[in-house]
Amino acid sequence: MILENIRLALKDFTRNKLRTGLSMLGIIIGVASVITITSLGSSATGSITAEITQAGADTITVFLTKGDTSTARYFTPELAAEMEEAIPGINQAIPLQQGSFLLKYGREELEGVTVFGVEEAFSEIFHSTLAQGVFLTERDNQGKKAVIVLGSEVAETLFPGGNAAGKYVRVFRRQAKSFKVIGVLEEQSDTMGMSFNTSAYIPYKTYISRLQRSDTVGRYAIGAKADADVLAVSEDIETYLTGLVGTSDAFRVISPSTIAEMAEGITSILNLLLGGVAAISLIVGGIGIMNIMLVSVVERTKEIGIRKALGASPNVIRSQFLVEAVSLTFSGGALGVITGLLLSYLGTSLLSWVFLPNITAVFIALVFSSFVGIFFGLYPAIKASKLDPVVALTFE
Amino acid sequence: MIPIITAENLVRHYQMGDVTVKALRGVDFFINKGEMVAILGPSGSGKSTLMHLIGCLDTPTDGNLKIDGEDVSSFNEKKLAGIRNRKIGFIFQQFNLLPRLNVLENVMTPLMYARIPVKDRKVRAEEAIERVGLSDRITHRPYELSGGQKQRVAIARALVTEPTLILADEPTGSLDSETGHSILTLFKELHDEGNTIIMVTHDPEIGSMCRRKIHLFDGRIVAA
Numbered sequence: 001m002i003l004e005n006i007r008l009a010l011k012d013f014t015r016n017k018l019r020t021g022l023s024m025l026g027i028i029i030g031v032a033s034v035i036t037i038t039s040l041g042s043s044a045t046g047s048i049t050a051e052i053t054q055a056g057a058d059t060i061t062v063f064l065t066k067g068d069t070s071t072a073r074y075f076t077p078e079l080a081a082e083m084e085e086a087i088p089g090i091n092q093a094i095p096l097q098q099g100s101f102l103l104k105y106g107r108e109e110l111e112g113v114t115v116f117g118v119e120e121a122f123s124e125i126f127h128s129t130l131a132q133g134v135f136l137t138e139r140d141n142q143g144k145k146a147v148i149v150l151g152s153e154v155a156e157t158l159f160p161g162g163n164a165a166g167k168y169v170r171v172f173r174r175q176a177k178s179f180k181v182i183g184v185l186e187e188q189s190d191t192m193g194m195s196f197n198t199s200a201y202i203p204y205k206t207y208i209s210r211l212q213r214s215d216t217v218g219r220y221a222i223g224a225k226a227d228a229d230v231l232a233v234s235e236d237i238e239t240y241l242t243g244l245v246g247t248s249d250a251f252r253v254i255s256p257s258t259i260a261e262m263a264e265g266i267t268s269i270l271n272l273l274l275g276g277v278a279a280i281s282l283i284v285g286g287i288g289i290m291n292i293m294l295v296s297v298v299e300r301t302k303e304i305g306i307r308k309a310l311g312a313s314p315n316v317i318r319s320q321f322l323v324e325a326v327s328l329t330f331s332g333g334a335l336g337v338i339t340g341l342l343l344s345y346l347g348t349s350l351l352s353w354v355f356l357p358n359i360t361a362v363f364i365a366l367v368f369s370s371f372v373g374i375f376f377g378l379y380p381a382i383k384a385s386k387l388d389p390v391v392a393l394t395f396e
Numbered sequence: 397m398i399p400i401i402t403a404e405n406l407v408r409h410y411q412m413g414d415v416t417v418k419a420l421r422g423v424d425f426f427i428n429k430g431e432m433v434a435i436l437g438p439s440g441s442g443k444s445t446l447m448h449l450i451g452c453l454d455t456p457t458d459g460n461l462k463i464d465g466e467d468v469s470s471f472n473e474k475k476l477a478g479i480r481n482r483k484i485g486f487i488f489q490q491f492n493l494l495p496r497l498n499v500l501e502n503v504m505t506p507l508m509y510a511r512i513p514v515k516d517r518k519v520r521a522e523e524a525i526e527r528v529g530l531s532d533r534i535t536h537r538p539y540e541l542s543g544g545q546k547q548r549v550a551i552a553r554a555l556v557t558e559p560t561l562i563l564a565d566e567p568t569g570s571l572d573s574e575t576g577h578s579i580l581t582l583f584k585e586l587h588d589e590g591n592t593i594i595m596v597t598h599d600p601e602i603g604s605m606c607r608r609k610i611h612l613f614d615g616r617i618v619a620a
């Protein structure tokens with residue numbers, strides 16, 4: 001009988017398309033927006049996570065607050081080694097310097113290349129691999145050698161014919177300095193404010209002695225141990241540095257994991273907000289359904305009377321109208337889900353994110369919209385079931 | 397003779413604000429199995445009120461009513477619905493078909509409430525429709541039928557559950573005399589087949605057709 005009622009209800013909806021559509025609109029819009037936003041949210045988190053796993057989640061960067069002269073004296077190149085010593089979760093730590101320079105080779109030149117002063121461990125910390133030659137060594141650093149490793153795009157621009165290793169490039173600030181190319185990095189996607197492909201790398205000591213004098217470092221790059229919890233290591237670094245400097249305002253410890261955590265935090269706040277929006281829209285939608293069901297009960301008083309005369313008990317009439325209300329809200333929910341999935345698919349493909357529909361949200365939305373049907377359909381259904389058979393039959 | 401209906405001092409009052417409308421003021425009668433009874437009387441005399449009580453659509457204010465051995469005067473809505481479904485076939489002046497369903501579905505509806513399996517419902521409904529001569533209209537919707545055809549569908553729907561009792565409240569009241577006559581012929585045949593039929597009518601033809609007549613006047617039986 002339930003099945004027949006569903007069939008009857010659906011038949012009725014298709015007959016009364018406009019009215020059905022309008023009464024479902026609240027639920028459709030509510031569910032569609034929830035599905036869209038949750039799916040966009042999970043797609044965003046998914047995309048960030050995917051990027052992080054690609055870049056390696058074990059890299060931690062300590063950024064220094066610019067212009068904080070009172071604490072600048074603490075941030076020496078040696079601090080890297082001290083942190084490595086003091087914090088067990090650290091595998092390697094190095095200081096970094098960076099500046100923007102013009103690079104030339106023959107007639108080829110490239111403006112705005114970020115030249116980093118780094119130590120040997122750099123390539124390991126950032127999981128960089130070499131396309132040509134070798135990376136900088138500690139000997140290059142100690143000897144303040146004029147050697148350079150190029151990012152892939154820099155190498156392509158300066159050496160369109162390939163084969164950069166062994167050539168001499170000139171680095172300009174005020175005057176030109178000549179550097180021997182000893183290696184070229186493989187292409188590598190950006191992470192933590194580093195654009196590997198458009199950068200070049202020279203020994204740290206070479207950088208401060210030849211390119212730019214500086215007593216404080218630009219930032220520290222730290223690689224966590226493979227088995228360490230990156231977030232815990234980040235916290236240890238934070239505690240250590242706060243203890244050393246006396247304030248946590250002078251620096252910021254950032255790892256892909258903190259970013260992922262932030263993204264997740266934002267998503268969960270968003271989901272919470274959405275829960276509220278969803279609840280309100282479903283209630284509003286439900287009231288719309290209740291309204292239409294009450295109208296329907298009045299319109300079909302005669303039908304109810306006839307059905308009662310044929311032997312339908314109050315329970316049977318009640319379930320007929322309940323089934324109808326639930327069919328209405330469930331269809332609305334399903335349409336909302338389809339609309340929401342379509343919208344979020346469009347959104348993610350526009351943003352070129354991976355499309356990760358939030359299946360839990362879809363499930364909850366469908367369950368909830370059925371529940372709304374039961375809740376808001378109950379009163380009209382009970383009203384219908386309690387109609388007096390004779391009064392209903394003689395209703396004009 | 398087995399009495400199918402026993403009514404003792406049936407009273408039905410309607411409370412309209414301060415006024416009490418005494419539609420039935422205490423009627424006693426019994427009706428035996430296989431009888432065809434006409435209920436006659438002027439407008440407002442309580443004929444429909446009595447039919448609603450016999451049909452278990454309504455309960456008496458006072459008095460006792462036994463249908464097929466069951467005292468229905470104290471039944472609740474659910475039990476009354478069961479009696480209506482199993483024992484009563486109702487036919488109305490206004491046909492009262494379900495407009496959204498076709499002929500077959502209309503006739504199958506009481507069987508659905510009797511929880512008969514879908515397969516059997518269809519077979520039995522088709523039989524009933526054939527009995528009233530409408531097999532060629534089985535997929536038609538009520539608005540595609542003439543008045544006489546609609547009343548035949550209503551009769552098929554009343555017959556399909558094989559009820560103990562067929563009740564008809566002015567079944568020819570909305571039909572022209574010729575169509576009405578053919579419907580009456582159908583009722584006569586059903587009676588001859590052994591059905592117990594009670595009919596409310598103003599029509600003298602029906603009166604003459606029924607061996608037994610109950611005359612109502614102002615809520616009382618004046619002649620039986």
Ligand SMILES: Nc1ncnc2c1ncn2[C@@H]1O[C@H](COP(=O)(O)OP(=O)(O)OP(=O)(O)O)[C@@H](O)[C@H]1O
Nearest residue numbers: 410412417418419438439440441442443444445446
């Ligand atoms: N629901 C009701 N509320 C109040 N009074 C009612 C109700 N139903 C019937 N009555 C009154 O009860 C009396 C009997 O009505 P009933 O419908 O039984 O008459 P009837 O014999 O069927 O008349 P008709 O031949 O016109 O159909 C009438 O006076 C009517 O006004």
Ligand SMILES: [Mg+2]
Nearest residue numbers: 443444445565
């Ligand atoms: Mg009447």
